[in-house]
Amino acid sequence: MAAVNLGSTGGSADAGAATTPTRGRKPAPAASAPCAVGAIVPGATRAAQSGAEHVTEPVAYDAILLAGFGGPEGQDDVIPFLRNVTSGRGIPDERLEEVAHHYRHFGGTSPINEQNRVLKAALEAELASRGIDLPVLWGNRNWDPYLNDALGEAKAAGYTKLIAIATSAYSSYSSCRQYREDFADALEDTQLGDVIEIDKVRQFFDHPGFVTPFTEGVRDGIAGLLAENPGLERSEIEVLFATHSIPSTDAAKSGPAERGFGEGGAYAAQHRAVAEVVMRDAAATDVPWQLVYQSRSGPPSMPWLEPDINDAIEELPAAGRKAVVIVPLGFVSDHMEVLWDLDNEAIETAGEHGLAAVRVPTPGTHPAYVAGLVDLVLERVNGTPVAERPALTELGPWYDVCRPGCCENVRLGFRPALAGIAP
Template sequence: MTLESLVPAASAAAASGPEHVTVPVAYDGILLASFGGPEGQDDVIPFLRNVTRGRGIPDERLEEVAHHYRAFGGVSPINAQNRMLKAALEAELASRDIDLPVLWGNRNWDPYLRDTLRGAHEQGHRSLIAIATSAYSSYSSCRQYREDFAAALEETGLAGSLTIDKVRQFFDHPGFVQPFIDGVFSALEELRQQLPGLDVTRDVEVLFTTHSIPSADAERSGPASRGFGPEGAYAAQHKAVAEVVMAAATAGADIPWQLVYQSRSGPPSQPWLEPDINDAIAELPARGVKAVVIVPLGFVSDHMEVLWDLDNEALASCAEHGLIGVRVPTPGVDPAYVSGLVDLVLERVQGTAVDDRPALTALGPWYDVCRPGCCENVRLGFKPAVAGIAP
């Protein structure tokens, strides 16, 4: 393999695999990539078949999960949220006189990535910069999207005529973090109003929550050379951002917090990251905690894992244990978040120097081109992926 071809389907500036690309690239479109979700009751089981493809899970078991979607009329909120995000990005780009169209494709439901790429090529696009709706490093939140891009290029026969780079993981970009800072500050103010005399350093605990993943995948998240330990870059990134949020939102008050997990879907025999948010909530009354601030730090919008697992189950757990629970909003289409995503695109368009890239933790700014072996899925092994050095 030659130096020039270390990164498949990459722009010339990224093809040799630098950690950060500081050469301007003339992209002709932005690819917004997301998970996808059903938009009616008849879509639910076919959607879940797509999500669990290759695992041999029967429809009877899928129906056990389907009730989350059934409770919302079979409609996941994620597609509507992505339509709003696409429109917000387009408005932000227009306000800055940036002529880059936003193309949207999903992993598991219409519009599928393969169709989006096929349409992009037919419209004359040849060089795309991708934004995945996930901020952290892990298989499902980063590498799987890179594999999706590679698979879609192969399926459509566009691997030799369409390049796809990807913006860096943006867990510590100010645009992503600021909405959480604002949300925690507002939640604490709300609790002070609800509970006169509240001592936030004694009576409140902040639970930063994110999607649990298999422990083996967590260990392999991020480059092995960084030495993040058994929970990998995935947990390290969340904890680093949580520290930033607490420092900025609490005006120096020493309020207890912890990182918790939710929405695990693996068999009981397979270790996943813990503690589960509901287990963590159950332990708080014994410590004298009266109120909980739930911060969905691992999520960019209020999709099903937020609406069901937090607004339904976690808040019900708070009530069951006599706790007041307040859930902080996700970034959604917050102006700071939308502006930040455009800034991330412009880093690559302009070839911004590393020292000029904002990052609120010592872990960033993260890599433009993923490092070799990053975010392996132990069960599936390495598949072809763009925007990173193989494997």
Template sequence: MTPSVTERPGAGGKPPRATDAPCARGAAVPAATPAARCGDPFVTEPTEYDAVLLLGFGGPEGPDDVMPFLRNVTAGRGIPDERLAAVAEHYHHFGGVSPINDQNRELREALEAELARTGPALPVLWGNRNFAPYLTDALHEAHEAGHRRLLALATSAYSSYSSCRQYREDLADALAATGLGSELEIDKIRSFFDHPGFVEPFVEAVQGAVTELAGRGRRNIRVLFATHSIPSGDAERSGAPGRDLGPGGAYEAQHLAVGKVIMGRVSAPEGVAVDATLVYQSRSGPPSQPWLEPDINDEIAEIAQGAADRPDAVVIAPIGFVSDHLEVLWDLDNEAMETAAQHGLDAIRVATPGTHPAFVAGLADLVRERVEARPAQRRAALTGLGPDIDVCRPGCCANARRPFSPALAGIAP
């Protein structure tokens, strides 16, 4: 008999922050499988997992969910409801429903089918950071199904606090809240920003947009590679410590490298000039706090005020995102496309990977990579920054505004 929610410790909500994530005797990584416990950057011992755990951000599925969801997202930051209400309007514009949950349902189904087809035939579970189904629910579901060894896959491709370490902290929080720390082992798939499965859908989409704009008579096209802005301090600390990748850290360097690969594979028709810029969107911090720039709307306005040979069209490519969730729909399809129209620029916003067959196949390859303990030199990576490591280093992706919280899939700081 399956326990009710009230009989499942920590179920049905976002768990409190964990105060500890103990390691097994002789281990350096909390809750890790034997292959990852020692803390080596790349695992070298094959591992049989029981299930894949898809880690989502979460989102409201109706108007009544919007404010509780936003309170979860901003928990501990002291943001009043009046400020959250302004953001809530973006969700209410779409009926109070974020597309992200349906997208994760589709991705879960597609990945499970791909793994059944190509192996290993693992079930795919799904848990969110900020709304139902919560990570605590997913861990209970795994445990009740007899799964004890999980491989977590975050729906975020890059290295930063919010796109990697915070997911690892959430895993520690959920494990502590459920009381399953002695029952479950959880590893996490590496950041996959330059895996071909993630990059190739963007190459295809950008090429299609350039070709379409050229067919409309556009002769000077600017590709705007868009990603979520983050605080400059978090960017500087992104990735493993001790690697000098510039003021934007691993987060900015990884995006620049991916953009370079895409542009190297996109061909322009004769007589058409195409170049690219990395831009940012969706900043949410106070004006006094530096965030990564330029903002996409500012960049579009700057483009429009250029010389006689200024671009006459833009391709907006959201390379920072794996799916068309609300920030893509609102900040790009609504605001950025409107800004382009106001400045007389033809514009196309290309799709994110979503459930593109290459992306789903790439995620399955990442699962096999860990199951096989594939050597680093045989792992798929399209830039010199990859493949990223399996086990995060101490101090990896530090958050400048708060002390370290316990986290899984990395050596405890």
């Protein structure tokens, strides 16, 4: 079972700092989201209120809102953090303690908060190097500093127009819409709905800044295995692109239904498309690969996306494979689900089956990734025409404003959310 198997996904599911007192609390679910007269996108700037797929009107934003998942920073934080992650699901603390041992193993500390501190600093340095005067606020969905803390900072500084970056690249409920819902929660909690407007950059799964670190990692991973294992053939290596599994029903609802993404919805389609680009650009089209999933949770009777990475690894020797490159394609940093589920469990499974294995890095603070995030912000600042926006797959560039009905949580239905056409 994974580190946050009770509700996290891709991107920012979580070394770190010492325990510090929390400044705030996770906001309660919003009853509604503020919507200007005549607008169809709640909480948006005037440029985005009409719900255009791509907003090409420039916007003078006051600040960037870096939105993270959050993670505990001490043993006393672990259970309260997991309560936040599973809020509303009625899971007893005894059950939460079953997954808490992953955090206990690392002293109760998830690396994700420190990683986001470093990412925030890297963004600030990149902005400064370009002469861009945009402060970066940081708030988390599930732990201190919370999103409502960040909005409080914005109010104190007089910032009224924010452009958000969610630390998750793909489309699904938990990797996109849930962030948008939490923006609405934070606005209602702070009673700043009539003061602060929040837009969000597009999902960046196929932006060169996000993809380049993986391409480099696959190229280096294959080369390293060949160098360290004399006689190993390229055809004997399998590249496993790993991402967080999600319920099949939620996957089917990811992305606009009218685009017909097929099994797994936009979530699976985006990952497959990016994996193809990575293998092509890494000059590795002759190396076998597959998309696999990790960190599933929920009752066994509930279908989730498959195959599980460990099941896939177990089958590789019979297919003639002798080595495996593990690519954490669904994640932006080395949070707990990468450190535990991949570096611990998947690498151990590979060793048990006689496979040489390497795990390539996540984007983290790779210069291309940091620069790419700033470029995504500038798309909205400058109102960049869609034809001039980089996208490495035919699926993108993705929408600036999420489409109606996109990424529904089938279990919970639609809750108020920003940065998308309601519902």
